[in-house]
Amino acid sequence: MIRLQRRLRVDRRRSITLRLAGVVISLLVAGVVLQISGSPALMLGRRAVETMTTPYGMEQGLVLATPILLTALAVALGFRMRLWNIGVDGQLYIGALAATGIGLNVNGPTWLMLTLMMVAGAAGGAFWILGPALARAYGRVNEIITTLLMNFVALQVVNWLSLGPWRDSTIPDLSATRRIPYELPILPGTNTVPIGVIAPFLIAAVVFFIFRFTTWGYEVDISGGNARAAEYAGIDVRRRIVSVMCISGAIAGASGAILVAGTTHRLSSTISNQYGFSGFIVAALAAGAIVVLILVGLLVAGLLVAAITLQTLGLSVDAVLALYGLILIGNVVAEVAARYRVVRTTKPPPELQFAPAEALAGAGPQGLSALTAAGSPPESTD
Amino acid sequence: MGSLFNALHTSIDAGAVILIAAMGSLLAERSGMLNLGMEGMMALGAVAAVVAAGQLTSPLLCLLVGIAAGALCGLVFGVVTAVIRANQVLTGLALVLLGVGLANRIGTDFAGTPMSTTFSSWPIPLLHEIPYIGRALFSHDPIVYVAYLVLPAAASYVLFRTRHGLNVRAIGENAAAADAAGLRVTATRTIYATIGGALAGMAGGWLVLSLTPTWTQNVTGGRGWVAIALVIFAYWRPWRVVGGALLFGGMISLGFLAQDQNWGIPAPVLAMLPYVLTLVLIVLPAFVPSIRARRAGAAPAGLTLPFYREAR
Numbered sequence: 001m002i003r004l005q006r007r008l009r010v011d012r013r014r015s016i017t018l019r020l021a022g023v024v025i026s027l028l029v030a031g032v033v034l035q036i037s038g039s040p041a042l043m044l045g046r047r048a049v050e051t052m053t054t055p056y057g058m059e060q061g062l063v064l065a066t067p068i069l070l071t072a073l074a075v076a077l078g079f080r081m082r083l084w085n086i087g088v089d090g091q092l093y094i095g096a097l098a099a100t101g102i103g104l105n106v107n108g109p110t111w112l113m114l115t116l117m118m119v120a121g122a123a124g125g126a127f128w129i130l131g132p133a134l135a136r137a138y139g140r141v142n143e144i145i146t147t148l149l150m151n152f153v154a155l156q157v158v159n160w161l162s163l164g165p166w167r168d169s170t171i172p173d174l175s176a177t178r179r180i181p182y183e184l185p186i187l188p189g190t191n192t193v194p195i196g197v198i199a200p201f202l203i204a205a206v207v208f209f210i211f212r213f214t215t216w217g218y219e220v221d222i223s224g225g226n227a228r229a230a231e232y233a234g235i236d237v238r239r240r241i242v243s244v245m246c247i248s249g250a251i252a253g254a255s256g257a258i259l260v261a262g263t264t265h266r267l268s269s270t271i272s273n274q275y276g277f278s279g280f281i282v283a284a285l286a287a288g289a290i291v292v293l294i295l296v297g298l299l300v301a302g303l304l305v306a307a308i309t310l311q312t313l314g315l316s317v318d319a320v321l322a323l324y325g326l327i328l329i330g331n332v333v334a335e336v337a338a339r340y341r342v343v344r345t346t347k348p349p350p351e352l353q354f355a356p357a358e359a360l361a362g363a364g365p366q367g368l369s370a371l372t373a374a375g376s377p378p379e380s381t382d
Numbered sequence: 383m384g385s386l387f388n389a390l391h392t393s394i395d396a397g398a399v400i401l402i403a404a405m406g407s408l409l410a411e412r413s414g415m416l417n418l419g420m421e422g423m424m425a426l427g428a429v430a431a432v433v434a435a436g437q438l439t440s441p442l443l444c445l446l447v448g449i450a451a452g453a454l455c456g457l458v459f460g461v462v463t464a465v466i467r468a469n470q471v472l473t474g475l476a477l478v479l480l481g482v483g484l485a486n487r488i489g490t491d492f493a494g495t496p497m498s499t500t501f502s503s504w505p506i507p508l509l510h511e512i513p514y515i516g517r518a519l520f521s522h523d524p525i526v527y528v529a530y531l532v533l534p535a536a537a538s539y540v541l542f543r544t545r546h547g548l549n550v551r552a553i554g555e556n557a558a559a560a561d562a563a564g565l566r567v568t569a570t571r572t573i574y575a576t577i578g579g580a581l582a583g584m585a586g587g588w589l590v591l592s593l594t595p596t597w598t599q600n601v602t603g604g605r606g607w608v609a610i611a612l613v614i615f616a617y618w619r620p621w622r623v624v625g626g627a628l629l630f631g632g633m634i635s636l637g638f639l640a641q642d643q644n645w646g647i648p649a650p651v652l653a654m655l656p657y658v659l660t661l662v663l664i665v666l667p668a669f670v671p672s673i674r675a676r677r678a679g680a681a682p683a684g685l686t687l688p689f690y691r692e693a694r
Contacts, residue, residue: 159653321483325484
């Protein structure tokens with residue numbers, strides 16, 4: 001007889017292997033579905049790889065990777081405290097809106113204006129999440145739903161300004177604002193990549209530094225691990241919640257500012273190619289490892305470029321969205337699989353059927369945390 | 383005067399979509415299953431109904447196809463989170479991406495073409511002839527009556543007046559205790575996740591078969607999220623969901639009314655009102671001490687918590 005038995009410890013390598021397998025299986029499933037629905041999956045895959053490996057494809061990948069990596073960092077920052085910022089797209093839009101507002105209405109030297117636009121973008125993003133953050137910290141209102149609903153509000157605010165007061169009426173049929181006169185310079189050595197591409201790497205380094213070396217970062221980690229213990233130790237968990245969420249919103253907002261200043265140059269309600277959800281899935285797959293986050297982010301950006309380029313072959317941003325969902329399901333299932341082992345028994349030993357309470361007690365804190373969290377992005381703890 | 387009652391009519395219709403989906407979410411949540419994928423299941427239900435409408439002539443059959451699509455997603459969610467016991471939040475969000483992406487991908491070919499079959503209105507004899515009120519209240523299509531009368535009554539009766547409902551709520555509150563009492567935790571949770579998915583699919587199907595009878599990209603427009611929010615607002619009571627859905631519908635119809643009467647409010651501002659209202663509905667009560675105290679403990683205590691028999 002074959003039974004499944006829970007492991008007390010999950011080793012990291014097995015977890016990674018299984019999660020990679022989960023991703024591969026999801027891709028295979030997607031391929032089969034594409035094939036059945038009439039798109040030649042193999043050719044599509046080959047073309048996707050081709051697109052990603054041309055100089056143009058790589059540059060486009062870097063351009064798209066900028067908002068994806070930044071939003072992924074924003075989401076990952078929330079995960080440190082078991083907070084779900086699903087509203088990164090909305091914060092990105094409001095950041096872009098704030099930057100556009102400055103860019104269109106204030107005059108000054110380019111370097112100063114670009115700096116102001118970035119600051120405005122970050123402030124706009126932080127402002128957009130402030131309500132959900134305060135509601136989460138002081139009213140225990142589920143932040144997943146509030147941040148997500150704010151996306152819809154943000155989109156309408158952008159619609160209102162870009163179709164109304166800020167609209168460029170000189171070009172017919174253009175539903176976007178006037179062109180912002182200030183542009184981010186191009187990264188030396190490339191043709192099209194704005195300098196903003198270095199922002200995610202800088203921010204990743206800063207985030208890494210903060211959590212490795214500062215008291216504040218340590219307190220945030222403790223608050224995320226066990227809020228009650230943190231409170232007992234004198235940490236003001238509520239204030240940490242508000243600040244972590246606001247910083248997360250600020251990063252997402254800055255990505256919006258970089259997007260309008262470097263790539264789109266005009267604000268409209270279509271500047272985000274699902275960057276927020278792409279960032280979310282990157283953060284979820286990376287599960288807190290910052291180097292993995294950057295690698296996965298670059299891959300996802302390449303995938304998105306391929307999808308946009310190969311629309312005629314049956315790919316599209318929507319197809320990629322569906323693929324994200326599939327990969328995420330494969331990933332969560334793999335994560336559970338890593339926690340079990342298959343054992344062969346002639347007869348199920350009765351003492352294993354019920355919980356090894358003694359075993360748990362002996363396993364120490366690591367064993368216990370493996371049962372509940374296992375390095376995964378957190379459960380909402382309410 | 384007439385336009386006011388027209389607005390009431392619209393509110394009831396616009397609220398019905400949210401109501402059906404929210405009832406599905408409520409039932410699943412009562413058993414401890416929080417499926418954040420409502421938006422995705424609604425989208426798939428809608429696109430399934432659209433595809434079915436190309437083959438079938440009866441709107442009811444198309445709706446059934448939508449329900450089946452939603453139920454399938456709900457079942458997948460149930461198996462992944464209750465049987466395999468994966469993280470409910472991540473699985474739900476994955477379903478949003480999968481459902482919305484797939485639905486938009488399939489729907490591309492149908493975008494903009496009006497539905498060949500739709501629900502027609504069933505005026506209730508005599509009652510609908512009452513001036514003003516009659517048309518506003520008693521002249522809807524059959525699914526609206528089901529949404530406002532049958533669904534909440536059935537959910538309320540089953541959950542609070544039957545032993546089975548008591549069992550479901552026990553599983554949602556404390557799965558380990560329910561299991562020790564001999565209840566089938568995993569099976570019940572899977573079934574209720576499926577019911578939740580079926581109702582989400584029904585909401586999506588009805589949306590394209592009656593409310594906006596054509597496929598447009600992102601046709602659900604956040605309604606799935608609003609449904610989840612309304613369950614919180616209603617603190618997991620079926621009849622209170624009706625009130626929330628009517629408020630939401632009212633906001634949508636206020637938008638139409640404002641455009642109709644030329645109040646001079648920009649369309650995007652009107653379009654954001656329903657979401658702003660939903661946010662206010664879930665945030666405000668958390669800061670009013672009396673309501674907060676009354677609602678303490680209303681959420682199923684075991685919501686999103688996986689049940690491991692061998693770990694307790």
